[in-house]
């Protein structure tokens with residue numbers, strides 16, 4: 001385990017420039033005696049078209065890191081660049097616009113609007129952002145995620161796996177610079193989960209989609225190109241081309 005790893009970068013980072021770069025990122029919640037250092041000087045890069053999983057013991061800072069990377073939470077110090085934009089310098093209005101236009105989100109709870117059909121849910125972010133829908137990409141996504149015959153269904157008429165595939169199609173439709181996924185298969189049975197994870201992996205490989213995913217599940221993380229490990233708010237290790245076994249092994253070491 002490389003406790004001193006200062007910057008975690010993919011092996012082929014010279015060919016694939018980073019889409020997201022965090023430098024010396026720290027986040028402290030509260031003050032004085034009750035202060036919690038949730039992130040402690042994290043520096044990490046996420047290369048274009050790469051699928052990265054963030055893992056670590058409970059309370060190690062995974063959600064905090066993802067929220068700071070995605071502009072959902074503000075760091076106490078350090079910088080986060082999305083391409084050339086330093087998002088730590090943006091105000092709330094600019095952050096909202098950046099999240100809407102340049103980032104895709106997939107959450108554990110799907111976050112679909114119950115009164116809209118699958119198709120309307122997928123198209124909603126583009127409508128809110130007043131973005132023209134790329135119909136060709138839409139059709140391709142629908143076929144790849146296997147929702148062609150479910151487009152006019154309300155979420156309540158879809159299985160959990162189908163609902164999450166709607167959420168995945170929604171996140172990917174606008175070809176965002178990065179997709180952040182928070183336990184995207186946490187509510188799914190293993191077969192539906194495998195479908196969603198394979199699709200995420202394929203979208204990175206075939207469409208060059210950059211994906212950053214927080215998960216507790218070594219099997220889910222094994223779909224990624226790289227796993228980075230947090231411990232007490234610090235980046236302490238990473239594995240490339242991971243298997244569920246190598247990931248479980250590293251996690252056990254961190255938790256012991």
Ligand SMILES: Nc1ncnc2c1ncn2[C@@H]1O[C@H](COP(=O)(O)OP(=O)(O)OP(=O)(O)O)[C@@H](O)[C@H]1O
Pocket residue numbers: 029030036037038056057058059060061062063064065
């Ligand atoms: N809003 C908050 N206020 C105070 N402390 C917080 C807040 N959010 C997180 N923390 C603390 O920051 C640390 C990191 O939390 P975080 O949720 O990022 O960890 P995590 O690795 O995602 O945990 P888990 O795997 O349990 O979801 C924890 O000690 C947590 O209690």
